[in-house]
Amino acid sequence: MEQILGGKTDIPDVHPGDTVKVNLKVKEGNREYTQSFQGLVIKLRKGKSFTVRRVAYGVGVERTFPFHSPLIQGVEVLKRAKVRRAKLYYLRGLSEKKIKKHLK
Amino acid sequence: MIRGVMGRKLGMGTFFAPSGRCFGVTQVRVGPCYVTQIKTKHRDGYNALQIGFEEGKKLSQPEMGHLKHVGKRLKVLCEFRCDDPEEAELGQEILVDMFKPGDKISVKGVSKGKGFAGGVKRYHFRGGPKTHGQSDRQRAPGSIGGTTYPGKVFKGKKMAGHMGSREVTIGGTEVVGVDPEKNLLLLKGGVPGAPGSMVILRKEK
Numbered sequence: 001m002e003q004i005l006g007g008k009t010d011i012p013d014v015h016p017g018d019t020v021k022v023n024l025k026v027k028e029g030n031r032e033y034t035q036s037f038q039g040l041v042i043k044l045r046k047g048k049s050f051t052v053r054r055v056a057y058g059v060g061v062e063r064t065f066p067f068h069s070p071l072i073q074g075v076e077v078l079k080r081a082k083v084r085r086a087k088l089y090y091l092r093g094l095s096e097k098k099i100k101k102h103l104k
Numbered sequence: 105m106i107r108g109v110m111g112r113k114l115g116m117g118t119f120f121a122p123s124g125r126c127f128g129v130t131q132v133r134v135g136p137c138y139v140t141q142i143k144t145k146h147r148d149g150y151n152a153l154q155i156g157f158e159e160g161k162k163l164s165q166p167e168m169g170h171l172k173h174v175g176k177r178l179k180v181l182c183e184f185r186c187d188d189p190e191e192a193e194l195g196q197e198i199l200v201d202m203f204k205p206g207d208k209i210s211v212k213g214v215s216k217g218k219g220f221a222g223g224v225k226r227y228h229f230r231g232g233p234k235t236h237g238q239s240d241r242q243r244a245p246g247s248i249g250g251t252t253y254p255g256k257v258f259k260g261k262k263m264a265g266h267m268g269s270r271e272v273t274i275g276g277t278e279v280v281g282v283d284p285e286k287n288l289l290l291l292k293g294g295v296p297g298a299p300g301s302m303v304i305l306r307k308e309k
Contacts, residue, residue: 025124071124 011067012075014050016041017083017103022052022065023073034073037063040099042088053092060092105191108184108306109137109198110157111289113213115299119280119290129280132289132303134200140174140181142189151189155198156181157302182304200287203279203307210275212304213297217269227262272296275308 014020021038039054042062051064065072081103091099111134119129141154156171156178163177171178174195186192203209223229223245232241245264249257274296281290295303 066118066120066126068118068120069124069126070120070122 017081019079021076137198207279212273218267221267
């Protein structure tokens with residue numbers, strides 16, 4: 001299929017187990033600014049989207065970002081970790097300390 | 105003004121609006137289309153433009169004669185009513201830039217054939233219960249009528265039968281994007297038919 005969909009070509013190299021910082025464009029009224037969301041990649045749908053999980057004020061927050069979304073301004077990979085699963089759902093209930101054990 | 109055009113459905117994809125919203129879109133290659141006949145109220149009783157689509161067919165002599173002034177062996181001919189047919193020229197090429205993003209159009213195509221389909225698939229019958237001592241009732245149509253009175257099944261009763269592979273028109277489809285270089289059109293949502301099938305696009309008034 002020929003592309004006039006306006007998709008991005010620079011897709012970030014993200015893997016499950018990575019700690020990433022996603023820079024997002026946020027529009028609030030007339031004000032436009034960049035907001036970042038930092039956490040652990042627990043799910044990757046190749047070429048489609050990835051899900052980042054973080055614990056904010058004791059509450060687990062998961063956000064799924066489509067790779068081609070124009071709101072994503074950049075993705076920084078802060079840390080790489082070797083994991084043995086493609087989907088890291090089993091990390092959801094665990095404490096920070098225990099999660100660290102699973103990420104090598 | 106030309107009101108309609110033919111094209112081929114290429115397939116579907118995901119489109120991201122600048123706001124970040126994403127939705128499914130259908131890609132359609134428009135044309136190549138040419139004006140093959142101009143019908144006027146004075147001569148034909150109504151105003152319309154006949155449009156030809158896609159070259160490359162072996163034509164019969166009468167068909168060749170009809171397309172003599174166009175100089176192209178066009179496969180498909182289709183007529184679109186319009187108010188001012190005199191403004192068009194014979195052989196004039198119709199390009200995708202007759203559409204612009206935000207336009208509402210109607211799309212006609214031949215839906216995918218589903219073969220001989222049961223009532224559950226064809227008319228969304230609920231089927232029978234799974235449990236309570238039932239057997240072989242899960243996708244059954246249920247009762248189809250009375251008994252001695254009326255003594256027949258009424259005509260038009262919804263039953264199993266051939267489904268799909270018929271002409272379907274959907275209205276109010278929004279044009280999302282236009283690529284004049286490649287003659288491509290992006291339409292919001294789906295359109296009838298399989299990828300590669302012909303669709304007729306008509307501007308809505």
